[in-house]
């Protein structure tokens with residue numbers, strides 16, 4: 321079958337589809353079936369990081385992931401309300417540091433950084449954080465404010 | 479309509495059978511999908527059936543003494559996170575860390591990297607220098623090949639129809655290093671890269687160069703020129719010059735021939751100097 325039913329868990333909610341094409345990307349399911357437009361499409365080739373979501377807590381490029389491949393996983397996107405410790409903390413750090421201009425890259429950065437804090441917590445050095453964010457592109461800020469936000473988010477780690 | 483049918487077998491036997499069953503219409507195994515899905519988008523691949531490997535029990539990492547066996551579907555991020563890899567195979571750690579970005583490495587696998595067999599693969603040169611082998615399973619017997627025999631050219635390997643890479647075996651821990659040159663630090667591929675490893679048991683060096691078509695290659699003569707311990711500066715310079723002559727340097731969209739020629743010796747010097755032969759520990 322090439323369009324069977326599918327179940328997905330996104331931001332703690334279960335979503336069911338009666339016919340989901342086998343080749344559908346997670347990015348498209350999130351944006352066009354679920355209307356979760358926070359996750360952005362920048363390049364669709366893995367280069368920009370704008371489409372980053374968490375799959376079982378690990379940062380993942382949703383443009384290069386088949387939806388069916390993550391049916392059993394818990395997916396977290398920027399559209400999540402308040403309540404996730406790391407996402408909340410990184411959002412607050414981005415606001416405090418003024419780390420965005422047009423905002424297109426911001427969901428990807430926030431999710432990538434929140435995922436990194438979940439993965440590594442306080443053991444991360446600032447250099448490692450910045451190295452780990454190399455996969456996210458920003459065309460506006462020049463990265464200085466994003467680096468300040470990363471430092472703030474790290475200091476706020478419990 | 480979907481461009482392909484996705485099947486998700488629960489056993490290795492079932493996976494091999496699914497790959498075989500669609501012979502003629504074309505099938506492809508899917509690991510992380512970071513190469514395959516782009517090939518499908520660009521029309522370079524058009525399998526009628528895609529066989530997901532995610533339920534196979536191959537996300538493994540096993541140390542036996544100094545030898546490491548890496549399951550083909552282990553995400554690269556898990557390989558990078560293993561403290562043994564960092565300490566015992568520093569060059570492999572550096573090569574894995576060079577691949578894409580964190581989010582990419584959460585899904586990309588070593589099996590997919592070998593399956594794609596890219597000229598600019600960051601893993602293949604290091605696996606060559608470590609004398610790594612691949613274990614294949616398929617419709618007939620299992621077989622073991624050296625990575626050198628497995629890799630042929632871009633998108634061409636020794637895999638037979640229906641065959642899968644089960645694991646990659648690194649025979650011994652080696653002081654080693656992987657250095658590369660690229661335009662962008664992350665999510666870019668290397669213009670040229672050098673992998674070096676020192677075998678304490680054989681008291682010999684291995685050197686491999688990657689980043690250029692048609693495929694990453696071992697340079698046995700250059701390695702011999704490094705002698706059987708830490709080379710002197712003149713020996714290292716001579717090895718660099720030899721490498722510049724021996725590598726068939728090609729130009730492509732990522733770098734000119736001239737640029738690459740200048741870099742080979744520099745990267746070789748940098749790599750060898752960073753390996754601590756005496757300690758067996760990388761600085």
Ligand SMILES: Cc1cc2nc3c(=O)[nH]c(=O)nc-3n(C[C@H](O)[C@H](O)[C@H](O)COP(=O)(O)OP(=O)(O)OC[C@H]3O[C@@H](n4cnc5c(N)ncnc54)[C@H](O)[C@@H]3O)c2cc1C
Nearest residue numbers: 366509510511512513514577578587589590591593600643
């Ligand atoms: C933005 C971006 C940046 C990248 N940067 C780098 C980089 O810096 N360095 C680098 O080396 N690569 C890079 N790559 C390429 C790619 O991510 C790697 O080659 C990765 O290791 C592929 O693994 P995968 O599991 O995603 O492979 P897949 O896409 O799942 O598979 C790749 C190929 O191998 C086959 N295959 C997969 N698993 C098996 C198996 N077990 N047995 C037999 N065949 C198999 C598939 O059928 C397919 O032909 C990059 C890719 C992108 C999109």
Ligand code: FES
Nearest residue numbers: 362363364369383
């Ligand atoms: S849209 Fe996925 S990495 Fe750019």
Ligand code: FES
Nearest residue numbers: 421423458459460
């Ligand atoms: S704020 Fe505009 S791309 Fe980053």
